[in-house]
Amino acid sequence: MRVLIMTDMEGVSGIVDWQQVNGGAPMYEEGRRLYTEEINAAVRGARAGGATEMVVVDCHGAGGGWSFNSLIPELLDPGCDWVAHHTWTGYTELLEQGCDAALFVGMHARAGTENGVLSHTVSSEAWHNLYFNNVPVGETAINAALCGNWGCPVVLVTGDRATCQEARDLLGAGLTTVEVKQGLTRFSARQIPPARARPMIEAGAREALQNRKAVAPYDPGKPCEIRVEVVSPDKADRFRHKAGVETADTRTLVSRAEDWWTAWKQFWF
Numbered sequence: 001m002r003v004l005i006m007t008d009m010e011g012v013s014g015i016v017d018w019q020q021v022n023g024g025a026p027m028y029e030e031g032r033r034l035y036t037e038e039i040n041a042a043v044r045g046a047r048a049g050g051a052t053e054m055v056v057v058d059c060h061g062a063g064g065g066w067s068f069n070s071l072i073p074e075l076l077d078p079g080c081d082w083v084a085h086h087t088w089t090g091y092t093e094l095l096e097q098g099c100d101a102a103l104f105v106g107m108h109a110r111a112g113t114e115n116g117v118l119s120h121t122v123s124s125e126a127w128h129n130l131y132f133n134n135v136p137v138g139e140t141a142i143n144a145a146l147c148g149n150w151g152c153p154v155v156l157v158t159g160d161r162a163t164c165q166e167a168r169d170l171l172g173a174g175l176t177t178v179e180v181k182q183g184l185t186r187f188s189a190r191q192i193p194p195a196r197a198r199p200m201i202e203a204g205a206r207e208a209l210q211n212r213k214a215v216a217p218y219d220p221g222k223p224c225e226i227r228v229e230v231v232s233p234d235k236a237d238r239f240r241h242k243a244g245v246e247t248a249d250t251r252t253l254v255s256r257a258e259d260w261w262t263a264w265k266q267f268w269f
Contacts, residue, residue: 001100003051003209004152005042005080006143009035009060009070010108010118011159013180013197016189018118023066034194035060035106036072038158038180041198042105043077045205055094056082059143060106089142089268095150101212102147103205107159109166110138115183116162126235128251131227132220132260140167141220142264148218149261155215156208158201160189174214178204224260226267228253242266 009021012034020031039056046054056076061067069085076082083091109116111128121127121138130137132145140163144154156176157167164177178201181191192200230236233250240247244266246254257263 001049001051001209002053002094002098003046003055004094004099004102004147005039005046005054005056005105006059006102006147007035007039007056007071007105008107008139009062010120011106011163011180012038013191013194016117016181016187016191018124021060021062021070021118023062023064023070028062028066032070032072033075035070036075037194037198038201039071039105040075040077041201042103042156042158042205043080045202046103046209047079048202049206049209051209053094054080056080057086057091058082058084059088059139061088087269089146089264092146092150095147095152099147099150099152101209102143102152102154103156103208104140104143104154104167105156105158105201107140107157107163107167108138109160109162109183110136110140113138113162113166115160115185117160117181117183117186117189119162119183119186123235126230127228128231129227129229131225133225134227135220137170137220138166141170141218144171144218145220145260145264149259151217153212153215153217155212156204158204171215171218174211176204176208176211176214220260222260223256223258224263226255226260226263228267239267
């Protein structure tokens with residue numbers, strides 16, 4: 001069984017502050033250790049659930065040389081391979097080969113979510129809202145749509161309470177979620193200590209893979225319109241001259257295509 005494990009830092013137990021997730025910040029090394037060990041828990045659970053090939057993709061943009069490169073290699077479970085420093089949503093090899101399931105570890109809630117720990121969508125400084133066919137979504141939806149393009153279901157999401165609810169609303173009640181903290185504000189949480197959270201993630205990964213049919217692959221719909229609202233006109237400059245991307249107003253960009261992957265590629269890459 002091939003399993004893709006897509007990971008982010010903000011939804012990890014113990015993490016509540018940008019200094020724990022931004023490369024080079026004083027608390028970043030602590031965040032990296034917490035991050036790597038939660039991923040190891042998912043790898044152990046996936047193995048117990050029948051996975052024979054596991055690829056971990058670091059999806060956390062920590063800044064500079066740390067972007068998509070936050071895992072600590074010497075601590076990583078030797079039973080997986082991992083993709084580092086690659087363009088986010090750019091790694092598709094395992095999906096193209098035929099991937100049986102995806103596990104999302106350490107996810108965070110979309111921008112504007114009440115009590116979502118470190119909530120944001122793609123960029124905490126530049127993006128305001130994201131919509132797929134007029135449905136407000138966050139990064140869980142982006143990663144799930146990527147997997148769904150190749151018929152791969154997302155069967156596990158871990159993170160804070162708000163993220164787990166967002167994921168169930170998006171993917172269905174059959175989704176396995178593991179809540180490792182409850183946001184009290186955007187920068188505080190009641191947390192489950194890592195020593196308890198990791199066995200919970202391990203058990204969740206095992207159970208999710210044993211119940212893969214509980215969640216269908218996610219498809220935002222065909223045709224697909226992706227709409228992004230940025231916080232100020234200058235934040236749209238990177239995208240406004242891309243082929244297939246329209247400028248609806250000074251802060252709104254729209255990409256339309258026959259399917260999500262085509263619409264996303266012409267906008268993002």
